[in-house]
Amino acid sequence: MNVRNCRKCGNLFNYVSGPPICPACREKMEEKFQEVKKYIQDNGHASIPEVAEACDVSTNQIHQWLREERLELSAESGITLTCENCGAPIMTGRFCQKCKNTMANELGSSIKKPEPPKVQKKKDTKENPKMRFLN
Numbered sequence: 001m002n003v004r005n006c007r008k009c010g011n012l013f014n015y016v017s018g019p020p021i022c023p024a025c026r027e028k029m030e031e032k033f034q035e036v037k038k039y040i041q042d043n044g045h046a047s048i049p050e051v052a053e054a055c056d057v058s059t060n061q062i063h064q065w066l067r068e069e070r071l072e073l074s075a076e077s078g079i080t081l082t083c084e085n086c087g088a089p090i091m092t093g094r095f096c097q098k099c100k101n102t103m104a105n106e107l108g109s110s111i112k113k114p115e116p117p118k119v120q121k122k123k124d125t126k127e128n129p130k131m132r133f134l135n
Contacts, residue, residue: 032057033065044074069093 004015006022013022021029036055040046043054052059065071066081072092073079080089083096085103090096095103 032061033070036062036065037071040071040073040077044077046077048079066092067094 002015003012004020005011006013006025007020008025009022011022011024019026032055036051036057039051039055043051046054048059048062051057052062062071066073069092073081075091081091081093082088083090083099084094085099086096088096088098
């Protein structure tokens with residue numbers, strides 16, 4: 001059993017996976033996420049600092065939700081994220097679609113596909129492989 005202290009409240013909890021926060025804090029964080037999501041839907045032109053102030057959430061948390069692709073900015077919001085690879089403007093995530101496709105193709109080509117087994121023909125060891133009769 002893996003027991004840890006919650007990063008938010010300090011209480012002990014049984015850690016399974018993900019961020020080291022207890023189930024109660026995780027539930028509060030999910031409620032905040034839903035609040036931020038609704039605020040962004042209602043106020044499409046709001047900036048990240050405005051959203052953070054209105055919903056009492058840190059800007060770092062909003063950026064994390066954007067990078068995790070849990071939140072997506074609208075085109076008219078004026079806020080743009082940049083692709084970590086090429087610097088192109090994106091609405092959510094870490095990479096633009098072009099870079100995602102390139103990385104997927106490179107990953108797929110780096111994995112060797114199993115080759116079908118080669119069929120070997122039996123070679124006749126005789127010099128003249130014709131049928132012969134004995135007298």
